[in-house]
Amino acid sequence: MSLAASLGLLAGAGRRRVLACAVDGRELRAACVRAGAGRGDAPVVEAVAAAPLDDPAAAVAAAVERLRRAGARPPARAVLVLPDATPACLELPVDPARPLETERMQKLVRFELEPYLALQAPAPDARPAGGSSAAAPGAAAVALAESVCGYAPLGGPPAGDGRHRWLACGVARPVRDLWVQAFRRSGIGLAALYPLAGTAAAALDGEAAARPCAVLEVGGRVVGCARLSGGAVESVAVHDLGGEPLTADRCLDLAGAGRVWLSGSPASVDEIAEAIRVCPCERCHTVEVEVEVARDGAILGAARHFLGLGGSGRACAVPGRDAATPLLARPRARALAAVAVAGLALAAIEGSVRSTLGRARDAHARATAAAAAARAETRGVAEIEGLGRELERVRARRAYIERDLARREALVPGLLDALAAAGSAEVAVDRVREDDRGGFGVEGFALAFHDAQRFARDLEAGVKPLGCRVEGLRVFEKRGRLGLEGRGFELRIVPVGPAGPAGPVVAFPGAVPAPRKP
Amino acid sequence: MTPARPKLRPPTPREVALLGLAGLVFLGLGYLRLRWKPARAEAAALAESAEAVDAQAAMVRNRAAAVGGGRPLDRAHAEMAAALEAERRALAAVEARFAPDDSLAADLAALARDAGVEIRESAPGEGRAGDPYARPVRRLVVKTSFAGLRAFVAGLAGLRYRATVVRIEVEAGPPLVATLVLAL
Numbered sequence: 001m002s003l004a005a006s007l008g009l010l011a012g013a014g015r016r017r018v019l020a021c022a023v024d025g026r027e028l029r030a031a032c033v034r035a036g037a038g039r040g041d042a043p044v045v046e047a048v049a050a051a052p053l054d055d056p057a058a059a060v061a062a063a064v065e066r067l068r069r070a071g072a073r074p075p076a077r078a079v080l081v082l083p084d085a086t087p088a089c090l091e092l093p094v095d096p097a098r099p100l101e102t103e104r105m106q107k108l109v110r111f112e113l114e115p116y117l118a119l120q121a122p123a124p125d126a127r128p129a130g131g132s133s134a135a136a137p138g139a140a141a142v143a144l145a146e147s148v149c150g151y152a153p154l155g156g157p158p159a160g161d162g163r164h165r166w167l168a169c170g171v172a173r174p175v176r177d178l179w180v181q182a183f184r185r186s187g188i189g190l191a192a193l194y195p196l197a198g199t200a201a202a203a204l205d206g207e208a209a210a211r212p213c214a215v216l217e218v219g220g221r222v223v224g225c226a227r228l229s230g231g232a233v234e235s236v237a238v239h240d241l242g243g244e245p246l247t248a249d250r251c252l253d254l255a256g257a258g259r260v261w262l263s264g265s266p267a268s269v270d271e272i273a274e275a276i277r278v279c280p281c282e283r284c285h286t287v288e289v290e291v292e293v294a295r296d297g298a299i300l301g302a303a304r305h306f307l308g309l310g311g312s313g314r315a316c317a318v319p320g321r322d323a324a325t326p327l328l329a330r331p332r333a334r335a336l337a338a339v340a341v342a343g344l345a346l347a348a349i350e351g352s353v354r355s356t357l358g359r360a361r362d363a364h365a366r367a368t369a370a371a372a373a374a375r376a377e378t379r380g381v382a383e384i385e386g387l388g389r390e391l392e393r394v395r396a397r398r399a400y401i402e403r404d405l406a407r408r409e410a411l412v413p414g415l416l417d418a419l420a421a422a423g424s425a426e427v428a429v430d431r432v433r434e435d436d437r438g439g440f441g442v443e444g445f446a447l448a449f450h451d452a453q454r455f456a457r458d459l460e461a462g463v464k465p466l467g468c469r470v471e472g473l474r475v476f477e478k479r480g481r482l483g484l485e486g487r488g489f490e491l492r493i494v495p496v497g498p499a500g501p502a503g504p505v506v507a508f509p510g511a512v513p514a515p516r517k518p
Numbered sequence: 519m520t521p522a523r524p525k526l527r528p529p530t531p532r533e534v535a536l537l538g539l540a541g542l543v544f545l546g547l548g549y550l551r552l553r554w555k556p557a558r559a560e561a562a563a564l565a566e567s568a569e570a571v572d573a574q575a576a577m578v579r580n581r582a583a584a585v586g587g588g589r590p591l592d593r594a595h596a597e598m599a600a601a602l603e604a605e606r607r608a609l610a611a612v613e614a615r616f617a618p619d620d621s622l623a624a625d626l627a628a629l630a631r632d633a634g635v636e637i638r639e640s641a642p643g644e645g646r647a648g649d650p651y652a653r654p655v656r657r658l659v660v661k662t663s664f665a666g667l668r669a670f671v672a673g674l675a676g677l678r679y680r681a682t683v684v685r686i687e688v689e690a691g692p693p694l695v696a697t698l699v700l701a702l
Contacts, residue, residue, distance in 0.1 A: 331531055335538060342542045346549060353557045360564035367571040374578035380591040381582045387598040388585075394605045401612045401653075405682040405701060409675060412683040416668045429664075432688035 017046075019074050019188060020303035021063065022081035022196070022296070025220030028053050029265065029296065030063040032072040033303035042205075043304055047072035048296075056182035064186045077191045078183050079306045081298040083219050085171040085195035085318060087226075087236045088116040089154065091163035096153030102323040109149040113170040117147055146173040150192070152316035154232050167233050167316045169195045180320055192306055192317035197224020198236040200263035200297030202304050202311025204228070208292075209314065214255035217298050218246055218264030218272060225254045232313040246272055248279040259290045263297030270295075411466055415440065415493070418462025426451040428481070439494040445480045445487070452489040459493070469496045616653065617679035622702055625677050626658075633669035635662040643699060653701040655684065661693050674700075 017034040032046040047070040051062035064074045090112045094100055100108065147170040154165040171193055183190040196219045201209070209231045217224040223246060226236040239254060251260065251272065262269045273293050294300070305311035327333050419429055419442070431443040442459070446452035452475045460470040470491050478488030529537070586594035623640070630637050639659035662670065667688065674681045685699035 331535075335535070338538070338542065342546065346546070349549075349554060353554055353561075356561045357557055357564075360561040360568070364564040364568040364571070367568040367575065370575040371571045374575040374582075377582045377591060378578050380595060381578070381585050384585045384591065384595050384598050387595070387602050391598065391602045391605055394602065394609050398605065398609045398612055401609075405680070405684075408682050408684055409680075412686055413668070413672045413675075416664075416671055420664065420668060428690065429688075430690045432686065434685055434687060 016307065017075040017077075018191070018303050018306050019064075019067075019078035020081075020299045020306070021060070021078055022219075022299045022302070023053055023059075024083065024196075024265065026053060027051060027265075028056075028059040028063055029299065030060075030067060030078075031296065031299050031303070032067055032074060033300070033307070035307045035309055043300065043307060043309055045300070056179055057185045060182045060188070061186050064188065074186075074188060076188060078188045079192045079194060079302045079317065080179055080183075080190060081194045081196055081199050081302050082171070082175075082179070083196040083222050083224075083238070084175045085169050085193050086113065086116050086238065087167065087169040087195040087197050087224070087316070088113055089233060089235055090151075090166045090168050091159055092166050093161075093163050094166070095158075096155070096164055096166075103325070105151065106149055106323075109151050109166070109168045110147055110170065113147065113149060113168055117170055117172075147171060148173050148176055148318050148322065150316045150318040152313065154313055156232070167198075167236070167313070169316050169318055171195075171318050176318060176320070190320040192302070192320055194298065194302040194305070194315060194317045195224065195236075195238075196222065196298060197238045198226030198233055199224075199301045199305070199315050200261065200294055201226050201228055201233060202301030202315035203263075203294055203297045204261070204301075204314070205304075205310050208261075209310075211259060213259040213261055213292075215261045215263060215294075215297070216251060216255055218262065218268050219298075223250075223254060226314075228314065248272070248276040251276055259292065261292045261294050261297065263294040263301075266295040269293050414466045415463065415468075418459055418466070421462050422455050422458035424451070424455070427455045435492075437494075439492050441490065441492055443488070443490050445478060446475075446489055447480075447484065447486045449475050449487050452487050455489070456491055459491070463493050467495055468493050615680045617681075617702055622677065622679050622681060625679070626681065626700075629673045629677065630660065630670060633662070633673055634666040635660045635670045638695075656700050656702055658698045658700065660696050660698065661691075662696065663694055664688075664690075667694060667696050671698075 017032065019030055020033050021028055021030040023029075027050050029048065029050045031048045033043050034046060036042055036044060047067050049063045049066035049070060051059045051066065053059045067074050090109065092108060092112065094105070094108065099105055149168055149170040151166050151168040154167050156165055158164045176193055179193065180190045196217050198215065198217070200217050201215045204213075204215075209228065212227075212229045215224075215226045215228065217226075221241050221243065223239045223241060224236070225239060227234045241250075244250075251262075262273050264272075270293065273291050276291050301311055301315055302317070305315040305317070328337065415432075419432065423429060426447040427444060428446075429442060429444040431441070433441045433443075435441055444452075444455070446455060452473070456470050456473045463470065470493055473489060473491040475487045475489045478486060480486050582591055585591070589597070626640075627637065629635075637658055637660050639657070641657050643655040643657045660667070660670065671683060671686075674683065679702070682701045683698050684701045685697075687697040689695045
């Protein structure tokens with residue numbers, strides 16, 4: 001976006017007043033200018049003041065003070081027309097529809113403006129062109145090395161090599177900074193600096209701007225000359241008068257024939273216009289010159305251009321401050337961004353870690369609390385289990401007494417009865433011994449094998465109601481108690497389950513206690 | 519004269535940037551090692567511990583549920599205590615049929631005399647440790663006939679108190695010697 005468009009946006013945003021100033025070699029002239037009430041209305045000059053140009057800050061302060069005394073309220077923003085700004089018409093390989101980035105555009109314009117700046121740079125021991133007090137000895141080198149530029153497209157078709165015409169201007173950075181500081185001391189922001197040459201062309205409008213003409217800006221030691229054609233600047237140049245007064249003949253040299261607009265301080269332009277009109281020389285009478293006077297045209301042009309009221313294509317300005325470097329293009333900003341990103345990353349990780357730790361600690365605390373409650377339950381469970389074990393023991397004891405002992409009370413007499421019933425004169429029972437497996441071993445003597453078998457068979461019938469059976473009958477030769485030859489036998493009575501009314505035989509392993517020791 | 523010390527060249531912006539980056543990396547690595555890694559380990563340990571404690575608590579709850587049978591523990595405890603008390607009362611009623619002291623000895627002696635049994639030896643026995651059938655026992659060695667033994671064993675049922683033969687061994691003799699272990 002060009003400066004003019006930017007300034008137009010600013011003006012359109014409601015900032016409709018500006019303090020327009022111009023300096024020549026002798027004084028600083030200031031005017032409070034506001035835009036007209038209606039669209040297309042001419043700007044209104046509320047008040048004007050002038051102050052001697054001994055010191056920029058003092059001159060600005062004095063002019064502002066005089067404006068206040070005149071009843072005007074100085075605007076907060078100002079534009080300045082000064083002869084130190086060098087204008088030029090350039091052909092740049094940049095399409096106005098697609099301008100370069102601000103920094104690259106500045107570099108390109110600065111490069112193209114260097115020859116013009118060098119031409120205008122004053123000698124170290126000479127007072128600078130225009131007599132501005134801003135420059136100092138050595139300013140020539142400064143002007144070449146550190147200049148700031150403004151630019152605006154001039155429109156029209158591009159040249160054959162694709163170059164487009166631009167109106168540009170440049171000023172030494174120290175000069176600009178000096179004036180910016182000077183205005184800042186008075187509480188005013190210097191928004192733009194305009195060149196002396198050509199800025200008055202922005203004050204023309206309508207038919208005056210459309211007709212081809214030359215605009216001469218008289219400013220002390222220099223004269224700026226801009227030629228207009230088709231409402232746009234065709235050429236612009238600054239001429240050093242070398243200390244000589246501006247004569248009618250010199251005006252004709254600079255402006256040529258046709259319409260000439262003279263701009264400058266009212267006194268000087270009136271004087272020059274009168275001089276041209278009454279000039280007795282033959283040339284002034286033969287050349288057809290139409291002289292027009294635009295008093296303080298540069299101030300009005302700068303204000304008009306700055307307020308976006310017109311003059312586009314006929315003026316350009318150096319901005320009062322550099323365009324802001326993109327944030328991430330600044331090394332410090334990059335470093336801060338890197339630190340911030342790292343900090344944010346660390347903060348995010350730390351937050352995640354704290355969250356994870358918090359959740360884990362909460363879960364652990366909940367589990368610990370649940371475990372404590374469970375431990376309390378464990379005691380209750382252990383007590384219940386102890387009661388259960390005791391209950392089982394008491395039940396077993398009662399079952400032993402009510403069931404097992406009762407069965408034994410039926411079994412033992414029944415067994416003795418069965419032995420007695422199975423016995424006969426041919427069989428003698430020698431031993432009955434209870435084993436640890438719940439059975440009874442029976443040993444005896446029979447006269448014959450079949451006696452032993454009969455005994456076993458009868459015993460089987462006798463113990464069957466007791467839930468027992470006979471097994472393992474073994475018969476062998478044996479001599480009896482009385483020396484009789486016969487058969488010894490062995491058998492076992494074993495429980496077989498709940499076959500009889502008394503149920504199974506209950507074994508009492510180890511129930512034969514040893515005699516108690518005295 | 520001392521030689522002049524060479525002046526250090528000020529760092530270039532790229533070197534400053536690299537130093538800054540190295541510092542950030544160093545800080546980041548330090549943070550990861552000294553904070554992030556221990557914190558992760560602590561979180562993992564806490565989670566593992568919580569899981570173990572949870573499992574333990576769940577086991578206890580399951581055990582409690584099994585023991586309580588779906589009832590609150592205090593109610594289950596009360597019911598179990600009541601059941602135990604009832605069982606103890608029932609057991610006491612059953613055990614009331616046993617002789618409270620040595621008063622059965624005289625009855626046994628009288629029964630033996632009536633059955634023609636000579637008691638050679640009578641001694642108290644010792645039950646095994648932890649034996650649930652913890653009735654006092656008495657070991658008798660008697661000399662008798664088979665008929666006397668049958669009469670003696672059959673006569674036990676008619677005593678004032680219960681006496682049960684829990685072990686028997688018979689040597690036919692002569693004379694017949696039997697070893698009886700009685701639960702009293």
